[in-house]
Amino acid sequence: MLIVLLTAATAASEQDQPLHWWRLGREGQVLERGQDRLEGLHQRYAGERVRALLADGVGLHRVSLPGQRTAAIRAALPYALEERLSQELDDLHIVMGPKRADGQISAAVVEHRLLAYWSGRFATSGLRLEALLPLAALYADQAPEQGLRLQALDWPDCSGWLVSAADAEPVLLEPALLPFWLNNRLQALAPEQRQLSGPASELASLQASIPADTRLSSPASAEASGSLQGQLATAAPLNLLTGPYAVSMAAPPWRKLRPVLVAASVVVLLTVGWLGAERAALEAERDALRSQIETTFSRALPGARLQDPLVQFQQQLQGSSTQVQAGAGMLLHAFFTSLQGQSGVEIRQLRGSVEALDVELKVASFAELEKLRAALAASAGITEQLEGADSENGGVSARIRIARGES
Template identity: 55%
Template sequence: MLIVLLSKPDQPLHWWRLERDGQIQEQGCDPLSVLQGRFPGARIRAFMADGVNLLRATLPGQRAAALKAALPYALEEQLSQDLDELHIVMGPRRNDGRISAAVVEQRLLEGWLAQFSAVGLRLEAVLPVVAVPADAVPAAGLRVQRSPWPQDSRWLVTDSAAEAVLLESGMLPIWLRKRVQELEEGQRAVELAGEQAAELESSLPAGVAVSRSDQVVSLPRLLGATEFNLLCGPFAVSMAPPPWRALRPALLAVAATLVLAVGWLAAERMALEQQRDALQARIERSFSDALPGERMLDPAMQFRQRLSLAAAADGQASVGQLLYALYAAVGQQQGAEVRQLRGGSGELEVELKIATFADLEQLRATLAATQGISESLLGADSDSGAVTARLRITRSGS
């Protein structure tokens, strides 16, 4: 649970992060934008430092709906503003039979809600800083102590017959004299809690029973207050989780599917790129073997140009016929490989790699048996268990 103190608009906010048992885990003072980045989606409960008053009204016992409807009119004499400008929240019925209530200006509450909404944070509850726990209220009279809220120099006064208030030091003596006179004879007692409260004893009227105590209301106890949530009525917010949370399993499944699909596509692309590179290497090797010394630009077009030039030089037969006869014979001879190929207007010079001399003679016989083709052996050598031979293939009669 994240607790923030709403003090002044557009100023850094004091915040506390509580454990499940209510102990303070960490605290700080940061702007709203920093809190949004540090605690995204956190449950936030806010305490409003100024602008909220706690009052009591006398209402006969009725149903809750009737009490809420009658409460604003019962408080009207205690308020200085138009009821249409105020947001009134009904609290519990106190021991004296009266109904407690929190009163805040609507524009003030709307301003804070707009600030949190602008940075993407959602308030779960807004409470007044004077909403003290019930067990912190004295059984009789008044209890005065320094405000435990940070950077707050006011005095916190809890009253057995009224709601708690925060008062400035200059107003406190006057307020205490007036309030003590309103108490019944047996209730005129003031408890000064904490060492700093001892200085107030001289400002109290005569005849008031004064006692001292070290048991002040601590800040962690105030942070655990839950009465008077101002986010009700027209300001009510849903405590249900955001709608997208119900779709979390489906979103996770979609995300996992997308990750797998992207991984599969990446693997397919890598395999295709490897095949492309291997094919490109084979094309370059074949081109350099067929046309050594020539720069490869467009292999298919360059081969067509060479063949068309050879065909134009001699109308009887083209070099393409010689190539066809060569590769037909090589294809029939297992283990034969064309290592280098050089072409002219009517002849081809071929460097072959073949398994044995017998295989070489069989390939030559196949070429010689081809109509219109003659071949001649330019040289042969045996190296590492294979035979390298150079042949010249020409058209018959050339």
């Protein structure tokens, strides 16, 4: 995970100034750190999760609101903070935090202008923010049980002081404002609660600016708990990327469906391939059948123009055409009727006229040839004549003339 620090110094100019960053391991340990521009971080760590810490320009508040419904509390929160804020509510982005054990609600307030600026910077660089966190909110769990606690931040470019209290959210102050703010804050506390802990050197310089009855203490571990690893080990508090600035970190819906899409793509490809093969096979079968029809037609009706073979053969067989067609049709009908029951007969050529039909064919044997001649001779109205027969491999080739005779 990448941690990027956003300070007033880096936001003062529109130029893309280098930012301080830390790269954490799975256990929260610091693996790398440096200072670079956002585009450079995107080139080096494009796939890393990114969190940004906003050090300036964000205020933390704590208010008490009646009611239990989260939606009602969120709607009333801006008006509960209105008296504390010096700007118009329309210019501010207010984020509601979790409800505390004492019933109070934590809230973060930041200008829309500042959020739009940083959101644009990260969007331009290509980095995708997981969270934008107030830096002061990381110290919310380090508040003292009583009084105030003063901490010096060891973050780069952060020269302010962090003041935390048990009854309020942490506040990040500039050194020049610290004496005035502490005096007013301690004056608001009851005398028995006026206690301030912090570095001894800073307490000595502040002693003249705070109430005289304030009890001062300098714990030896005042800054020991401020390690980066400890501050970022917990979940992100008060993420400012809500509402119009919300960024979904969930995986795109299509990514979850990637296995299903891959399987569907394979099925589609296989189906398209199978349909293509089936179409190619059907086209080849159609072409072979068309060629066979043309061959049979040219042999059966030499010299005739091929238009609709089925209709033309029906006209020939049924005698519904001209006289030439009627004569040839009768001879063809007699010939094909005689072929019924014959096996192994191959018609090689048919030549016809009104009075006669010359057939060149191949049969399995002379016995089959005589059987066919006998069937032709038994047909009424025609005569048959064997014009030649020769033995060849696998059968007998013969030429038979079928003519119209007395019925």
